[in-house]
Amino acid sequence: MSVAHHVPAKNYVINFFVLMILMIATVVAARFDFGGANLPIALAIAITKTACIVLFFMNVRYGSPLVRVFAAGGFFWLCIMLAFTLSDYLLFTNVMGSPTTVAIP
Amino acid sequence: MAVVADRQIIHETEIRPRHYLNVNHSFWSWFFTTDHKRIAMLYLGTITVFFLMGGVFALLFRLELMTPEGDLFQADTYNRFFTLHGVLMIFFFLVPSIPATLGNFLLPIMVGCRDLAFPKVNLASYWIFVFAGMFGVGMLASGGVDTGWTFYAPLSTHYSNTSVFMAAMAAFFAGFASILTGVNFIVTVHKMRAPGLTWFRLPLFVWAQYATGIIMMLGTPVIAITLFLVALERVWGVGIFDPAHGGDPVLFQHMFWFYSHPAVYIMILPGFGVISEVIACFSRNKIFGYHFIAFSSLAIAVLGFFVWGHHMFIAGQSVYTGVVFSLITMLVAVPSAIKVFNWTATFYGGNVTLESPMLYAIGFMGLFTVGGLTGLFLAAMGMDVPLHDTYFVVAHFHYVMVGGMVMAFMAGLHFWWPKMTGRMYPEFIAKFNAVIVFLGFNATFFPQFILGWLGMPRRYHAYPEEWQVLNVMSTAGATILGFGFTLAIAYFIWSLFYGERAGNNPWGAKGLEWTIESPPTTHNFHHIPTVTEDPYNYTGREEVNVQQ
Amino acid sequence: MSSNSVPEIGPSTPYFAGHFEDVDQKIESDILGMWLFLAQEIMFFGGLFTAYSVYRHAYPDIFQLGADQLNYLMGAGNTMFLLISSLTMAMTVYYTQHGQFRKQLLCFLATMIFGSLFLVVKYFEYKEKWDHGLVPGLNWDPHTVDFAAANLTSPPENLKLYFILYFTMTGLHALHMVIGIGIGIAIFINMLLWKKYGPNRYMAVEMFGFYWHFVDIVWVFLFPLIYLI
Numbered sequence: 110m111s112v113a114h115h116v117p118a119k120n121y122v123i124n125f126f127v128l129m130i131l132m133i134a135t136v137v138a139a140r141f142d143f144g145g146a147n148l149p150i151a152l153a154i155a156i157t158k159t160a161c162i163v164l165f166f167m168n169v170r171y172g173s174p175l176v177r178v179f180a181a182g183g184f185f186w187l188c189i190m191l192a193f194t195l196s197d198y199l200l201f202t203n204v205m206g207s208p209t210t211v212a213i214p
Numbered sequence: 215m216a217v218v219a220d221r222q223i224i225h226e227t228e229i230r231p232r233h234y235l236n237v238n239h240s241f242w243s244w245f246f247t248t249d250h251k252r253i254a255m256l257y258l259g260t261i262t263v264f265f266l267m268g269g270v271f272a273l274l275f276r277l278e279l280m281t282p283e284g285d286l287f288q289a290d291t292y293n294r295f296f297t298l299h300g301v302l303m304i305f306f307f308l309v310p311s312i313p314a315t316l317g318n319f320l321l322p323i324m325v326g327c328r329d330l331a332f333p334k335v336n337l338a339s340y341w342i343f344v345f346a347g348m349f350g351v352g353m354l355a356s357g358g359v360d361t362g363w364t365f366y367a368p369l370s371t372h373y374s375n376t377s378v379f380m381a382a383m384a385a386f387f388a389g390f391a392s393i394l395t396g397v398n399f400i401v402t403v404h405k406m407r408a409p410g411l412t413w414f415r416l417p418l419f420v421w422a423q424y425a426t427g428i429i430m431m432l433g434t435p436v437i438a439i440t441l442f443l444v445a446l447e448r449v450w451g452v453g454i455f456d457p458a459h460g461g462d463p464v465l466f467q468h469m470f471w472f473y474s475h476p477a478v479y480i481m482i483l484p485g486f487g488v489i490s491e492v493i494a495c496f497s498r499n500k501i502f503g504y505h506f507i508a509f510s511s512l513a514i515a516v517l518g519f520f521v522w523g524h525h526m527f528i529a530g531q532s533v534y535t536g537v538v539f540s541l542i543t544m545l546v547a548v549p550s551a552i553k554v555f556n557w558t559a560t561f562y563g564g565n566v567t568l569e570s571p572m573l574y575a576i577g578f579m580g581l582f583t584v585g586g587l588t589g590l591f592l593a594a595m596g597m598d599v600p601l602h603d604t605y606f607v608v609a610h611f612h613y614v615m616v617g618g619m620v621m622a623f624m625a626g627l628h629f630w631w632p633k634m635t636g637r638m639y640p641e642f643i644a645k646f647n648a649v650i651v652f653l654g655f656n657a658t659f660f661p662q663f664i665l666g667w668l669g670m671p672r673r674y675h676a677y678p679e680e681w682q683v684l685n686v687m688s689t690a691g692a693t694i695l696g697f698g699f700t701l702a703i704a705y706f707i708w709s710l711f712y713g714e715r716a717g718n719n720p721w722g723a724k725g726l727e728w729t730i731e732s733p734p735t736t737h738n739f740h741h742i743p744t745v746t747e748d749p750y751n752y753t754g755r756e757e758v759n760v761q762q
Numbered sequence: 763m764s765s766n767s768v769p770e771i772g773p774s775t776p777y778f779a780g781h782f783e784d785v786d787q788k789i790e791s792d793i794l795g796m797w798l799f800l801a802q803e804i805m806f807f808g809g810l811f812t813a814y815s816v817y818r819h820a821y822p823d824i825f826q827l828g829a830d831q832l833n834y835l836m837g838a839g840n841t842m843f844l845l846i847s848s849l850t851m852a853m854t855v856y857y858t859q860h861g862q863f864r865k866q867l868l869c870f871l872a873t874m875i876f877g878s879l880f881l882v883v884k885y886f887e888y889k890e891k892w893d894h895g896l897v898p899g900l901n902w903d904p905h906t907v908d909f910a911a912a913n914l915t916s917p918p919e920n921l922k923l924y925f926i927l928y929f930t931m932t933g934l935h936a937l938h939m940v941i942g943i944g945i946g947i948a949i950f951i952n953m954l955l956w957k958k959y960g961p962n963r964y965m966a967v968e969m970f971g972f973y974w975h976f977v978d979i980v981w982v983f984l985f986p987l988i989y990l991i
């Protein structure tokens with residue numbers, strides 16, 4: 110049973126409190142207006158929380174390299190979809206009343 | 215293993231050999247079977263039914279296209295026919311064709327284990343597929359769909375008054391069946407390989423199934439959610455793609471093609487795997503460039519996710535994004551070409567014999583090359599403008615899907631049929647049939663290239679008179695093709711009862727599946743094999759004893 | 763496979779199905795299979811997140827207005843419930859692996875209870891939206907929304923799009939919760955009546971935990987994106 114991990118239970122509790130603090134941080138941060146930084150701040154906190162859950166609650170931290178690749182793969186593929194789809198919308202002229210970044214010459 | 219050993223003792227005391235087919239004849243033993251081989255056979259039967267249904271619709275609308283006027287069917291009926299043909303063939307035949315039948319059957323044997331990693335999940339996959347099939351039948355019973363298999367919004371979400379909901383649900387659930395198959399394949403290849411069976415000793419068929427599994431797992435959920443949103447709009451009348459309140463129909467196309475382009479590779483990669491096996495066996499030669507073929511499968515699976523925008527060049531996509539998609543699309547042709555060159559090189563120095571699987575495989579190589587090269591025309595943004603939505607596109611993807619995948623499926627079926635059923639089909643008729651199918655296919659689809667070049671748009675039931683000759687040729691070809699497939703089904707069924715008993719290795723082929731009985735026992739191997747040599751250990755030109 | 767005896771199924775002996783060679787192979791396969799399944803789930807929700815990103819980019823003001831209609835304290839409370847249930851779920855797996863059946867049972871019960879609390883809060887949230895006429899398709903009459911004060915540049919009817927996304931995303935998430943609680947009840951019965959899961963047979967619990975944590979992760983993104991910004 111080499112895979113059975115011997116992680117002390119207190120790790121889970123610490124992880125939980127870190128998550129709670131991050132949750133409060135994201136709520137507090139949203140009360141203030143940082144302008145364009147609102148979204149990046151919220152996303153950064155969400156990604157950190159996800160990392161905490163994946164690494165410690167789901168034990169990927171102690172998993173084999175293969176498990177880590179598989180765990181990262183799904184998130185990475187989502188980024189591909191987001192990046193290419195958004196590239197279309199970011200590079201396109203104003204079709205939906207949106208502020209445009211690049212106008213087609 | 216102890217259990218297996220006990221059963222083995224029982225087997226040996228019996229006169230008739232026990233194998234996975236006759237181990238138990240009860241209905242429930244099939245209904246609840248977790249044996250990958252039985253599930254493969256169940257899948258084979260089911261997709262054949264859907265293939266025939268899809269084929270009948272194809273023949274019906276080809277019949278309409280015999281004459282320039284829309285005289286046989288109403289435009290509405292015609293729309294339903296081509297849509298049903300597309301939906302049934304893609305979601306219910308091509309996607310599960312090789313992975314769920316040959317893949318299910320052979321993958322555990324090729325990696326030297328007793329079953330897939332999750333046999334119950336495999337069974338669930340089959341029954342989800344049947345459940346999806348019921349929606350498919352419901353879709354037929356409620357009058358069919360007329361949106362084309364692409365379900366483009368807002369036609370599908372708003373304007374069509376046919377049973378889009380049923381069709382979307384059918385594809386939705388069929389998708390989950392293929393996700394489960396994909397997950398099973400990937401885990402099996404990673405964790406269930408026999409001792410000594412390193413990654414580079416795996417048959418190329420396994421590599422191809424693995425690559426397919428990646429696409430199934432990462433692509434299919436996106437179409438599931440997309441169709442879910444379409445269904446939601448059909449049911450509650452509020453839609454995420456509805457421009458009335460700011461929705462964007464082009465977003466539907468993005469999400470749809472994120473799956474549906476990689477799905478094209480779900481529909482061709484497993485075929486590549488089959489061709490690698492067949493070519494090596496009947497050339498009696500080590501496959502040329504094993505590593506290149508193996509990695510090109512993975513390259514296709516990954517790159518295939520970066521090219522979906524080539525379906526949207528004229529859909530209002532950003533030109534800059536279009537350029538990127540166009541370039542990567544051309545890039546994807548490289549691994550495909552690598553494969554074709556390596557197969558061709560495998561002939562060299564080999565002892566090529568033309569058994570029926572080999573005839574199909576050679577047919578595949580020609581037809582796939584034509585299909586692939588015409589794909590480059592369409593990948594070029596400028597060329598795509600006049601050719602988009604013409605018969606050129608129709609001919610292109612039929613050269614890949616039918617000329618590629620269906621030919622490969624036929625090659626694989628003929629190759630492994632003796633292993634799956636323990637019986638030989640009539641070889642002479644099979645060879646004759648391979649030629650019939652090849653000729654019928656070209657007669658059907660080559661004229662469509664010319665028609666598309668001349669500007670005939672797809673999805674219309676009437677056309678100007680000057681295109682009639684080519685259309686009649688195409689319909690005649692479709693009839694020949696239909697005859698070919700019917701003949702194949704007929705002699706396969708015949709062989710089940712009257713076919714000559716095949717030995718364990720009728721082709722003298724290499725590979726773990728040929729070291730066990732035909733048909734295999736429920737647990738495949740009496741002892742888990744230890745692999746000590748590379749795959750395709752054929753001897754080239756040296757004298758080979760084909761029939762054991 | 764090393765042993766020659768058929769493994770007895772019970773809490774004290776390693777359990778694995780006959781087609782596996784040994785128990786490590788089974789454990790690794792289960793973990794990999796579960797991660798692949800979760801990758802599939804990521805892409806499933808990912809389609810919705812893509813749609814969200816595209817529309818948010820197109821109508822930032824509408825999304826701000828939509829977020830203002832939601833009760834962020836309810837969302838924060840729900841986040842807390844889910845995080846607590848994730849902790850107790852992790853502890854359940856821990857106690858299962860260490861054979862402490864009483865604690866295992868209690869932790870799992872807590873997981874189910876906090877999961878249910880989440881759904882209760884969700885119910886009140888949905889009910890509030892219904893009363894305010896913010897349910898597209900079924901009850902759409904946004905009389906409580908002050909469009910004039912919002913200074914919109916996008917058409918006001920686009921608010922519908924925001925709420926379609928809101929209901930689809932949170933609804934699918936809630937559906938995952940319901941399915942999770944359904945499976946959880948089955949596991950709980952097995953624990954309670956037969957002490958089915960112990961140090962030698964914990965994969966079912968751990969895999970359920972993976973699913974549960976994943977549902978948590980989806981909410982970790984939904985909460986800020988939908989309620990806060």
Ligand SMILES: [Cu+2]
Pocket residue numbers: 474475478521522524525
């Ligand atoms: Cu494509």
